[in-house]
Each structure stands twice: as structure tokens, then as C-alpha cells.
Amino acid sequence: MGWPVVIAANGRGIPVTESPNGTPYEIATNGYGTPVVFVDKGGLPVSSVLPVWAAGASQAWDFTAGRYYNSAAVPTDTHGQTINADDAAGAYSAFAPNTLVRTSRGLQTTPSYTQFATNPQAPANQTISLATTGTYTLWIEGTGSVAVAANTAVGSGFGSASAGAPVVFAISTGGTVDLTVTGSPTLVQVINKGFVLPPVYSAMTVTGNQQVISGLGTQLAGGVAGFVKVDLRAIENFKIFLQLYTSLTDRVFIDFGSAGGPRWSGFLGGVSQGSGAISDAAFRQTGTATIAFAVTDNVRLLRVVGDVQRSDPGKAMPPISNLAIGGDGTSGNNNSYQFTKQLVLIYGTPSRPINQALFDAVYAKAEQAHAAAA
Numbered sequence: 001m002g003w004p005v006v007i008a009a010n011g012r013g014i015p016v017t018e019s020p021n022g023t024p025y026e027i028a029t030n031g032y033g034t035p036v037v038f039v040d041k042g043g044l045p046v047s048s049v050l051p052v053w054a055a056g057a058s059q060a061w062d063f064t065a066g067r068y069y070n071s072a073a074v075p076t077d078t079h080g081q082t083i084n085a086d087d088a089a090g091a092y093s094a095f096a097p098n099t100l101v102r103t104s105r106g107l108q109t110t111p112s113y114t115q116f117a118t119n120p121q122a123p124a125n126q127t128i129s130l131a132t133t134g135t136y137t138l139w140i141e142g143t144g145s146v147a148v149a150a151n152t153a154v155g156s157g158f159g160s161a162s163a164g165a166p167v168v169f170a171i172s173t174g175g176t177v178d179l180t181v182t183g184s185p186t187l188v189q190v191i192n193k194g195f196v197l198p199p200v201y202s203a204m205t206v207t208g209n210q211q212v213i214s215g216l217g218t219q220l221a222g223g224v225a226g227f228v229k230v231d232l233r234a235i236e237n238f239k240i241f242l243q244l245y246t247s248l249t250d251r252v253f254i255d256f257g258s259a260g261g262p263r264w265s266g267f268l269g270g271v272s273q274g275s276g277a278i279s280d281a282a283f284r285q286t287g288t289a290t291i292a293f294a295v296t297d298n299v300r301l302l303r304v305v306g307d308v309q310r311s312d313p314g315k316a317m318p319p320i321s322n323l324a325i326g327g328d329g330t331s332g333n334n335n336s337y338q339f340t341k342q343l344v345l346i347y348g349t350p351s352r353p354i355n356q357a358l359f360d361a362v363y364a365k366a367e368q369a370h371a372a373a374a
Contacts (some may be wrong), residue, residue, distance in 0.1 A: 010141035051368035054344055056361070057226070058219065061343040063107040064088075064374040072213075075325060076099055079209035079332075083110065084198040092199065101209055108198075109326025111239065112208040115200035116190040123181045123188040127151055128203075131174040135194040139166035144183015151176040154284070155168060168194050195234040197337060208332020210324065217321030220244065220347030223296025225358050227366035230326075231288050231339040239336040243324040244295065250318035252295055253328070254302065256336070262291055263310070264300045268318045276300065276312030288341075290370035292363040296354040303363055305370040342369050 050069055054060035059072035063331035068074060084092045095101045101108045115135075117126045121144060130136060130153055137159045138148045146161040148167060153175030163166040163185075171177075179188065192245045200206055209348055228242055234254050245251030248345045249270035257275055266273040294301040300312040325343070327335035346362065348354040 008042035014249055024038055030290065049299065049340075052373075053342065053365050053372065056345045056346070056365070057344045059345050061340075062341075062374075063102055063245075063343070064104055064341050066102060066281040073215075074100065075107070075211045075213050077209050077211050079207060081204070081206050083108070083209060084200070085207065086198070095201075100211075106250065106341040107211060107325060108209075108333050109211060110197055110206070110208050110337050110338050111193070111195050111236070111327075111335040112206065113191050113197055114266075115191075117179065117188045117202055118203050120188050120199070120203075121186065121201055123158070123185045125181055126179050127176050127248060128190060129174075129176050130171050130192075132192065133171050134192060135168060135170050136190060137166050137168050137194060137196060138179075138188070138190050139196050140185040140188050142184055142186030144181065144185045146188050147180045147182070148184055149178050150179070151178050152176050166196055190336075191192070193234075195337070197234075208327060210328045210329050210331065211326060213323045213325075216323060217246075217319075219345075219347040220320050222350075223255035223299070223317060223354035224345055224347055225292075225294035225301075225354050225362045226343065227292040227362055227369065228292055228343045228344040229288065229290040229341040229366075229369050231337070231341060233337040235336065238334070240324070240327050240334045241291070241336055241338070242293070242326075243328050244320040245324065245329060246319045246321050248330060250320070251328070252300070252318060252320065253324075254291065254293060255334075260304060261307075262289075262304060264293075264295070264312045265304055266315065266318060269302075273315050276310070278290070288370070290366045292359065292366040294354050294359040294362065296348055299354055301356070301359045303359075303366075305363075305366050309359075309363075341374060342371075 014189045040231055054069055054316055059200045060069040062073050078098055083095050083101050085095060085101050085103050085108040086092045088105050118126055140146050140161050141163055145160045145162045149158050153171050154173035155171040157169035185200060189199055238255055241254045241262055243251055243253035249267055252266040254262050255265055263275050265275040290305040297317045298313055300315060303309045321327060325340050326338050
């Protein structure tokens, strides 16, 4: 009968054969000559399809897929050196300075660290200087092993590393250590952290990247709720997981406290507001975690999926206009080592205030995101 075929586009270049959550589209037709409209399997037009975990969000980010919803801005990513990051298949790619470090694993954030081995891609016997006391990790790739032993340095935990089996050791008096190569390793790394970090292909310091979504002052004025799903590669005490801030003197943030898991902390006018809403210690682990949160005047709620709710009431909301991912947004000193997979924000408004009812709805969405494969 000459009825037009209507294809609903979503404006973000997603093929009509695939919805943002990966569900194939089915063609809706009743066999009586009505227009054909592409819909997802839930019956929603393509133009209104969102991942189920993002439905109702003010803005949402799917960093694993590189898709951003409701005009969500792409974060800026400031880092002075090339940073390497692995994808879901375990293959590393190099990201030039100040480019977004994102792979199919998500948005990678790393702390600052130094790699001390010389010619790390051609491992050879060598003596290196570790002048600063602290914890170090020796790790390698390839066949064979690399052993670390004290020379003039004093420490403990020395041993031999093989692929997939790093050695974590401590230096109590700075000095030199010896590296002895056996077999055919293809990469050797000695870093000043107690865990493995992305490879560095020379002896140098890598400054942690600063990933920021800025200019949110108007939206954040009424507070914010949401959730973030991350692949936690390594957890250190007092490293920041997510921060809302104007400056380091006015900010609220989720960090990892020494007494438990994620918690709210904050500063108002440079004065500490203390910490609270500590999650169970059982969630201080590597692996995937999804955390729902809500914050506004006198309301601070936090819940790790699978844990009970934590509340930290009675604190004024600092002025905030920016969101930092995996750190404080100003340096790499407070960064976590994580891949941020999804982020959802709901901005508080008079018609949708930040309260317990909204937080409960957010937590339900966080559960859906946590159960998803990506």
C-alpha cells in the first residue's frame, strides 16, 4: 500500500541491528501494511532504547562500550606520559599523553608509580638502586624467571618471579638490589607498589591519570545519586574511588578506609567532615564491585551491591561542580587502580529530590548493572 518504512535512529551511530545493551532488534509488523519500525525486544523504539541499568538516569556512561547517554560528556584524561592498558582479551595498547585511557575493560585509572629495571623489554642481569624504603613488586612476562636479591639494600621477601607469579618484597634500608635472569623472559618490571601495574617500557615514573567530568555545577546543585561499577585491580588505604568537588578544600568522596571498605569522606572550607558509611571489610577485595551512592545536604548514603546500606547523615554539602573518577582529579597521588565500567548519575531536583526512596531505586539499577556481563 506504499506505507513508508520508518527506521528510528538514536543519534549515536549505533547500528540498527544492535541496541545499546547488545539485544538484537526485531522488526515490528502486524502484516496489514502498517509502517515498519525497528524496536528492541522489549518493544521500545530504537530512539528510546537505553541499557536497562541506565533507564531513568539523568546521564549515564558505558565505558566498556564507549557509549554515553543523555548528552553525557566524555571525561577529560590528563596524563603526562604514555599509559598502557589491557583490553578484555588481555592485550595491551598504548595511550598517548592526555588521551582517554579506555579499552573494552572500561576506563583505566592508575596511581603514580616508578619502574626501576633498565631495558625492561630485553631482560638481563643488572643491579638497580632502590633508595626509598617501602614495598616493591617484581613481575615478568615470558618463560623463565627473574630473581631479586639484596646487594647493599636491606629488606625482606626477596625471591624469584615467573610469569603470573610476582614477588612482593620490602626495602627497610635503601641501597641496591641484584636482578638475575634465568631462561627467556620477554619483560621485567620492578615497581614501587605492592601489586602489578600496567607495564612501562623504560626506567621512569608514570604519573597517575586525572579523569574528570567538569562543568556540572548547575546539575549538582540539588545533590546527586547514582552508582558506579568497577573492576578493582588493587586497593590501597585512603585511595579515592569517586570524588565530587570544586577544589581540594570543598569536596566529598568515596575512598577505601583502613577499617573497612568504601566510605564517604569530605571537606568543607578546608575543614574535614570526617568519614563514615564504611562498607564491610569483605568488600575490600579485587574484582568487580558496584556501589550505589547518594549525597546532598545532611544525606550521605552508600551501598555496595550484596552488602547492607550505610548512612552518614548530618553533614552539609560542600559546593561541587566536577566529578573525578578513580582519584581526586588534581594529581595521581590519591588514585586507585581500577577500570570503571559504568557510571550513572541522577541529579536532584525539586520534583525528584535526593532521598531514601530515590536511593532504593538507584540500588535496584545497580543490582541490574552488577549482574550484567560487561
